[in-house]
Amino acid sequence: MRCSREGVSLLRKTEIAVVGGGPAGLSAALTAVRQGANVTLVDRDPILGGQLVKQTHMFFGSKRQYAAIRGIDIPAELIAALEKEGGDRINMLLDTTVLGYYDDGSLLIEKDEQARVLYPERVIFATGAAEKMLPFPGNDLPGVYGAGAVQTLMNVYGIKPGNRVLMIGAGNIGLIVSYQLVQAGVEVAAIIEGAPKIGGYLVHASKIRRAGIPILTSHTIVEAKGAESVEGAVICKLDENWNSIPGTEQTLDVDVICLAVGLSPLTELVWQACCEQVYVPELGGYVPKRNERMQTSLPNIYVAGDVAGIEEASSAMICGKIAGLYAADDLGYSNNMEQLSAEFNRELNELRAGEAGAKIRQGLEKLSGGGRVC
């Protein structure tokens, strides 16, 4: 980045800054402008929508949560609503990176190689998550890709990540991305999973089985082969204690190894702001403490989406609405609070009910330490 001699320039004031324009950030911004607040939405990507822009599968849940709509079609709806209803109260800054948070509540941002300062009265961090790594020899070779990156290449830009893929992880992301690879005309050699059973939904696993892709449970990767990029992968079986069983190694002829082994909340800015955080494995690692309003230990900072705990897009959108609602409320934009808050909480509880939400409920319980969190 070029730093001008004058240093930081172009101060801008806003009521609410939303950092991250994925499902949570877009929903937070829309709810806040609907309540009457001025909002600046910042995203480092040139496209809004976060991970939604690559979700070609249909969503579950009720109609309000975009069930039977493909993820890729959701951002356009939210952006159109933001533009229409936000008018001059919404400002969207794309290709813009938030570099830091300062104690006076300001954000240092970079756009067009210029550093600028944004002065918001409230901040909503909706920064999302990053792919987790897996330790194995050769894991740094070109061709070892995160599942999100594979989706970006093939579903956003229409580019094949390679010719033959080994997928690591049989959770929902591993299963869904494997199916999307097949749709893109890429061969999937196998899906391997360290656990003794498939972690994702049966509906996704069945599609994979019908496509003829083997799902090898109790299997792990031994190493990635290749000099300049991936030329193969060695896998092996695991016993019930997750130890490799000697003699079970096999080499797969693949040029891509795709990691779908979980996500970590992108909490750098939350750390830097010194929001109190708690380590909760069920939520993906360290997550900020917050109350039922999605407000962190710093009253001017709210969180929503994966940064607040790894979940999925539907709940991220509702948590975004809750954060947007209360950040606006805090500034005096308090229309219809009781009704909206009850509505959002009901939706969220519906999504987290049942077996699929058990892990999240357990994680939230740990995070709250008995109190109420969202």
Next chain:
Amino acid sequence: MRITEHPIIEFRRGNPVSFTFDGNPVTGYEGETIAAALHAAGVRVLSHSYKHKRPRGFFCAIGNCSSCLMKVNGVSNVRICITPVKEGDLVEMQQGRGELVAQD
């Protein structure tokens, strides 16, 4: 490596964009990132680790992992996975940690 037929997505590619990578001409499309255009052109090695010089490629595609840092139009440490490609861009493999550019 570009997908031409897909059961769900219709890829609407923008106008072709010409740029160079280490002096070689590459064609991308308006609206895609430099990393996407390079991947489509078959470029898999994007950088090298500082100490052991091991090859690094595309990994996160969200501007987070620093595996794709390159020199673009003379500026080092550009995250090419979130930087849209522009006509005439001079894209180069970066050596080491890159260098600061003095403002004119």
